[in-house]
Amino acid sequence: MYASVETSDASGGENVRVVDFRSDTISVPTPSMRRAIFEAAVGDDVYGEDPTVRKLEERTAAMFGKEAALFVPTGTMANLLAIMVHCSRRGTEAIVGENAHGFLYEQGGAAQIAGVLLSTIRNNPDGTFCLNELARKFRGFDVHEPDTVLVMVENTHNMCGGKVLPLEWLEKLATICREKGAKVHMDGARVFNAATYLNVPVSRVIISKNVHSSDLSHRLATVCPGEMEAGVVDSSGKGIAVKVSARDWTFARIVVYTNITDEEVELAIKKIRYVIKEYEKDL
Numbered sequence: 001m002y003a004s005v006e007t008s009d010a011s012g013g014e015n016v017r018v019v020d021f022r023s024d025t026i027s028v029p030t031p032s033m034r035r036a037i038f039e040a041a042v043g044d045d046v047y048g049e050d051p052t053v054r055k056l057e058e059r060t061a062a063m064f065g066k067e068a069a070l071f072v073p074t075g076t077m078a079n080l081l082a083i084m085v086h087c088s089r090r091g092t093e094a095i096v097g098e099n100a101h102g103f104l105y106e107q108g109g110a111a112q113i114a115g116v117l118l119s120t121i122r123n124n125p126d127g128t129f130c131l132n133e134l135a136r137k138f139r140g141f142d143v144h145e146p147d148t149v150l151v152m153v154e155n156t157h158n159m160c161g162g163k164v165l166p167l168e169w170l171e172k173l174a175t176i177c178r179e180k181g182a183k184v185h186m187d188g189a190r191v192f193n194a195a196t197y198l199n200v201p202v203s204r205v206i207i208s209k210n211v212h213s214s215d216l217s218h219r220l221a222t223v224c225p226g227e228m229e230a231g232v233v234d235s236s237g238k239g240i241a242v243k244v245s246a247r248d249w250t251f252a253r254i255v256v257y258t259n260i261t262d263e264e265v266e267l268a269i270k271k272i273r274y275v276i277k278e279y280e281k282d283l
Contacts, residue, residue: 062225065203065278067218075101075189079152080109083116086150086183090115094150094185095137097123099159102152102187117146127157128169131176138180150183155205156190156197164194167204217246219275232274235263240271 020026029037043049053071060069072078079102087094094110096103098120102110110116121129121137140147151173155165177184186206188194195202223239232240245253256265 058225063202064206075187076106076109079106079185079187080113082185083110083150083152084114086185087114087116089147091117091146092150093117093119093139093146093148094152095119095121095134095148096152097121097127097129097154097157099123099127099157100152100154100187101158101189102154104159116150119148123157123160125160125163127154127160127163127165131169131172134173135176135180138182148180148182150185151177152185152187154187154189155194158189162190162193164197167198167200170205214246216252216275217244219278220244220252220271227274230274232271234267240267242268242271 040052041050043051045053048054057069057071060071061067070081072081083094083102094116096118100123103118103120110118119137119139121133123129134151138148139145140149153165153170153173155170156162157165174184188206191205192202195205198205220242221244223241228237228239234240245255254268
């Protein structure tokens with residue numbers, strides 16, 4: 001993409017005004033950005049003592065509706081980390097569009113560093129690909145084949161003209177991957193652009209999933225930012241943590257016994273309703 005592009009001084013002197021749309025990598029910090037960088041509180045991130053990084057990660061996790069976030073300096077590194085997390089064994093396979101940035105422009109890091117085979121599928125002009133073809137590409141049913149454990153998408157899609165992936169298509173893709181036992185990774189370098197175009201929260205754009213009982217139990221037992229401000233508190237103003245029983249089930253078990261008071265039942269209902277509304281926002 002870059003090697004074949006000749007660069008030249010097209011300024012033409014004082015009589016020409018250049019408007020450069022080549023890449024966001026040409027951008028430089030504004031004065032307010034430089035001031036924020038200079039004045040930022042810093043610390044040792046290895047020990048979790050950098051308050052600015054922690055605040056960024058916490059804010060991002062909340063925006064995306066995730067349990068946690070990790071700051072990394074480049075999108076290429078983010079994609080590679082996702083591949084290495086989801087493809088935990090060397091020699092496994094990930095399916096990716098033939099025009100995806102992760103396949104074309106990331107120096108073969110999936111193979112070189114992660115030991116993961118990238119199997120390409122033809123991209124449509126809108127950045128999607130045929131889901132019927134996707135379903136046929138999964139491997140691992142024969143001992144001689146690699147296991148297909150990951151499908152990668154890009155939103156918005158750079159080499160398909162910045163196209164926004166349709167939500168309905170993403171949902172269908174996620175369903176196929178769940179049925180095949182595979183994970184989905186979204187390269188979201190421009191995911192906020194997609195959210196703006198679709199007029200939905202960014203948490204809605206990322207691949208949604210069925211709520212597992214263990215995820216629900218963890219969320220019910222956690223008091224998250226904004227929850228107490230929303231009035232999910234007891235009579236003394238304390239946050240509410242609800243413990244339920246959940247394993248590898250399609251349900252969570254709630255047992256009401258003699259030591260549970262009527263007040264505690266009402267508090268649990270308040271918390272459960274609040275958490276369910278959170279999940280409904282992403283449906």
